[in-house]
Amino acid sequence: MKIAVExxxxxxxxxxxxxxxxxxxxxxxxxxxHPSTHGVLRVLLEMDGEYVVEAQPVLGYGHRMQxxxxxxxxxxxxxxxxxxxxxxxxxxxxxxxxxxxxxLCGIEVPARAEYIRVITSELNRIVSHHLWLGAFLxxxxxxxxxxxxxxxxxxxxxxLEDVTGSRLTYCYFRVGGVCRDIDDKFVERTRAFIKRQRExxxxxxxxxxxxxxxxxRAEGVGVISADMAMRYGVTGPVLRGSGIAYxxxxxxxxxxYPQLDFEIPTGTNGDSLxxxxxxxxxxxxxxxxxxxxxxxxxxxxxxxxxxxxxxxPNGDGSFAVEAARGELTYYLVSGGGEIPYRLKxxxxxxxxxxxxxxxxxxxxxxxxxxxMGSMDLVIPEIDR
Amino acid sequence: xxxxxxGKLNVHSYAAELQARLERGEPGNLVVHDPGPLxxxxxxxxxxxxxxxxxxxxxxxxxxCCAIEMMSLGMARFDISRFGSEVFRPxxxxxxxxxxxxxxxxxxxxxxxxxxxxxxSPKWVxxxxxxxxxxxxxxVEENYNVIEGVDKLIPVDVYVPGxxxxxxxxxxxxxxxxxxxxxxxxxxxxxxxxxxxSY
Amino acid sequence: MHPATEKLIGALRSELSLEVxxxxxxxxxxxxxxxxxAGQLRTLAAIxxxxxxxxxxxxxxxVKPAMRIIYQFASxxxxxxxxxxxxxxxxxxxxxxxxxxxxxxxxxxxxRDFYGVNFVGHPYLKPLILAEEDVDxxxxxxxxxxxxxxxxxxxxxxxxxxxxxxxxRAELS
Numbered sequence: 066m067k068i069a070v071e072x073x074x075x076x077x078x079x080x081x082x083x084x085x086x087x088x089x090x091x092x093x094x095x096x097x098x099h100p101s102t103h104g105v106l107r108v109l110l111e112m113d114g115e116y117v118v119e120a121q122p123v124l125g126y127g128h129r130m131q132x133x134x135x136x137x138x139x140x141x142x143x144x145x146x147x148x149x150x151x152x153x154x155x156x157x158x159x160x161x162x163x164x165x166x167x168x169l170c171g172i173e174v175p176a177r178a179e180y181i182r183v184i185t186s187e188l189n190r191i192v193s194h195h196l197w198l199g200a201f202l203x204x205x206x207x208x209x210x211x212x213x214x215x216x217x218x219x220x221x222x223x224x225l226e227d228v229t230g231s232r233l234t235y236c237y238f239r240v241g242g243v244c245r246d247i248d249d250k251f252v253e254r255t256r257a258f259i260k261r262q263r264e265x266x267x268x269x270x271x272x273x274x275x276x277x278x279x280x281x282r283a284e285g286v287g288v289i290s291a292d293m294a295m296r297y298g299v300t301g302p303v304l305r306g307s308g309i310a311y312x313x314x315x316x317x318x319x320x321x322y323p324q325l326d327f328e329i330p331t332g333t334n335g336d337s338l339x340x341x342x343x344x345x346x347x348x349x350x351x352x353x354x355x356x357x358x359x360x361x362x363x364x365x366x367x368x369x370x371x372x373x374x375x376x377x378p379n380g381d382g383s384f385a386v387e388a389a390r391g392e393l394t395y396y397l398v399s400g401g402g403e404i405p406y407r408l409k410x411x412x413x414x415x416x417x418x419x420x421x422x423x424x425x426x427x428x429x430x431x432x433x434x435x436x437m438g439s440m441d442l443v444i445p446e447i448d449r
Numbered sequence: 450x451x452x453x454x455x456g457k458l459n460v461h462s463y464a465a466e467l468q469a470r471l472e473r474g475e476p477g478n479l480v481v482h483d484p485g486p487l488x489x490x491x492x493x494x495x496x497x498x499x500x501x502x503x504x505x506x507x508x509x510x511x512x513x514c515c516a517i518e519m520m521s522l523g524m525a526r527f528d529i530s531r532f533g534s535e536v537f538r539p540x541x542x543x544x545x546x547x548x549x550x551x552x553x554x555x556x557x558x559x560x561x562x563x564x565x566x567x568x569x570s571p572k573w574v575x576x577x578x579x580x581x582x583x584x585x586x587x588x589v590e591e592n593y594n595v596i597e598g599v600d601k602l603i604p605v606d607v608y609v610p611g612x613x614x615x616x617x618x619x620x621x622x623x624x625x626x627x628x629x630x631x632x633x634x635x636x637x638x639x640x641x642x643x644x645x646x647s648y
Numbered sequence: 649m650h651p652a653t654e655k656l657i658g659a660l661r662s663e664l665s666l667e668v669x670x671x672x673x674x675x676x677x678x679x680x681x682x683x684x685x686a687g688q689l690r691t692l693a694a695i696x697x698x699x700x701x702x703x704x705x706x707x708x709x710x711v712k713p714a715m716r717i718i719y720q721f722a723s724x725x726x727x728x729x730x731x732x733x734x735x736x737x738x739x740x741x742x743x744x745x746x747x748x749x750x751x752x753x754x755x756x757x758x759x760r761d762f763y764g765v766n767f768v769g770h771p772y773l774k775p776l777i778l779a780e781e782d783v784d785x786x787x788x789x790x791x792x793x794x795x796x797x798x799x800x801x802x803x804x805x806x807x808x809x810x811x812x813x814x815x816x817r818a819e820l821s
Contacts (some may be wrong), residue, residue, distance in 0.1 A: 066485055093543050096561055097557065098509070098510060098539075098560060098564060099539065100509055100539035103512070104513065104516070105512050105513075105551075105557060106511070125554075125556045126512075126554065126556050126557045126560070127513060127551075127552065127554070127557075127586050128511065128556070128594055129513075129554065129594070129595060130587065130591070130592065130593065130594055130595070133593070134587075134589060134591065137589070137590070145586055146586065149513070149514055150585070152513065152514035152613075153517065196517070211524070212524055212525045215520070215521060215524035215525065215526070216524070216525055216526065218525050219521070220520075227636055230546060232518070232613075232615065233514055233517055233613055234612070280569055287618065295621060333510055443634075444553075445512075445513045445514070
């Protein structure tokens with residue numbers, strides 16, 4: 066039984082009820098500390114029994130002034146910040162930042178470095194999707210899959226730790242390439258991991274995908290239509306679940322993606338089950354990309370020639386990459402010199418979460434949790 | 450400790466205020482120092498401390514990046530449950546250890562203090578990661594939002610440095626906390642295996 | 649040029665008489681740039697929504713003489729990124745586009761948090777990312793000494809072409 070939500074407010078109008086709620090409505094505060102592992106998100110819910118009348122996210126509990134710090138640091142000093150915005154998949158954030166500087170200043174990146182960047186970014190995408198998988202299923206109440214996904218994660222984190230030095234908040238890319246080269250041991254371990262991961266899909270399909278409880282909880286829940294996605298600027302697997310095949314790696318390719326052959330999985334209905342399937346298929350596509358890149362890996366230096374003081378031109382520029390959660394765009398304005406005048410970071414989870422007020426009208430609270438979980442949010446990236 | 454004024458940030462140190470209140474002899478409705486049981490018996494205390502140290506239940510308080518390492522600690526590879534933390538309780542009223550994993554900022558500060566007050570005594574706090582210890586990479590000149598260290602808000606027992614600390618680092622922090630509670634590093638005697646991996 | 653992009657540029661030229669300047673995509677990362685007045689912003693947003701462009705971000709830029717708000721739009725189907733620069737009106741305000749692009753709701757709230765720009769017609773312009781007590785903090789406004797002129801942070805036309813990267817540019821455009 067769905068309650069009829071009053072439609073005298075227009076869709077963009079998300080004023081939380083300032084006046085006294087109706088007799089059977091009450092306010093429920095979800096967060097900022099709650100068992101879902103998204104970070105510090107607070108959602109103010111006006112509820113009618115078990116149904117959400119209005120869901121209003123309150124942000125800012127993880128705001129760490131990244132854009133302000135960018136105006137006082139040169140690119141080398143800001144690199145650690147790029148790793149800490151989206152800690153689950155930090156390498157695409159590194160990539161967007163250094164590629165922006167390279168494009169603006171006209172710096173050449175050696176081919177080997179580009180291949181290493183793509184291989185490590187795709188490994189990071191796999192790691193991030195595994196983290197999402199475990200956390201999403203934990204939100205739904207399944208305690209077992211997270212143990213399996215974290216085990217897979219640890220295999221990749223061992224590989225990446227040997228070459229980058231960190232497990233989580235990577236600061237591995239530099240303007241002009243990457244800071245440390247990969248060796249044969251890395252290639253061998255990555256190939257072994259790809260083989261192992263392909264066998265693991267069986268495990269996940271048996272454990273989760275065919276599970277009737279999971280299907281009943283995820284099918285038809287949190288439907289985002291293509292039109293709604295465009296009005297909010299949704300990108301990433303959330304958008305691809307709604308049927309639009311938009312991926313920066315194919316649309317505005319960068320690095321060596323034009324030379325690699327992979328597909329963009331899409332869903333049909335835009336519900337949580339579609340987003341789940343899209344991400345599982347993306348893991349497989351990432352494995353394909355890594356395999357091809359390892360086969361094509363050229364020899365050469367891993368870091369190009371970069372002047373000690375990088376002088377930015379007078380003007381602005383932007384660079385978009387496909388992060389694990391969607392389109393990440395860095396926009397930089399500079400007035401010459403080393404330090405940017407303004408750095409705007411457009412993060413994918415920000416636009417993805419902004420659909421929540423419209424999505425959450427009239428649905429069950431448990432369905433709201435499923436929808437938020439399937440959107441794969443990382444709150445410190447939203448708050449920057 | 451005291452007021453932190455730097456740039457636009459002015460945070461009144463909660464812990465210092467409570468200390469000052471106690472020194473002035475005011476009753477205060479906030480417990481800083483747990484006075485302990487009314488009736489003391491040495492053997493009973495030792496047994497209770499042993500039990501408490503070996504079943505510390507953390508509260509899920511992951512704020513930022515360190516939360517992922519804390520989650521890894523709870524998973525199969527590093528496995529915190531063999532040290533007693535079988536469950537991570539979301540509710541502060543059912544937990545006795547608060548692992549502050551991540552950056553605390555102005556908006557979050559009141560939530561941190563409320564959660565600490567809601568935990569029943571005896572309770573402990575581990576500040577995990579550089580942000581919780583001292584603001585970490587965000588303690589810069591132009592800071593306007595980040596609280597430089599959670600010990601400006603609540604009393605901390607163990608500090609675990611790292612950005613983020615490895616799960617083994619946090620495990621070492623828990624063992625240190627056990628040592629703080631019982632006086633002995635690992636209360637149960639262990640067989641020494643020379644070539645075993647460190648975790 | 650993609651026919652949809654031609655149609656878009658045609659519509660912008662005819663309805664708003666805007667000069668849509670193509671840019672060096674390899675260096676700058678966007679394909680076209682436009683400057684509009686505050687009064688034309690809403691018509692522009694309506695046209696772009698009709699042509700199926702999505703809003704990438706809304707950001708502020710504190711320069712002399714007038715603060716500018718930067719909008720970036722892109723397309724799901726083809727590579728077409730559009731940068732729109734709007735100087736704020738004299739009273740530090742701009743009309744809102746959050747009833748056209750609902751995603752702009754949060755972007756505008758954030759810009760108000762950081763820069764103090766008032767978006768006229770926005771349904772709920774309260775702090776989004778900053779704490780309630782920091783409503784007047786406006787942390788990203790520059791101090792007098794660091795404030796730059798608009799000309800200093802703009803490209804001077806034409807940009808010198810880098811011979812080394814010409815091939816890459818040809819590949820990508």
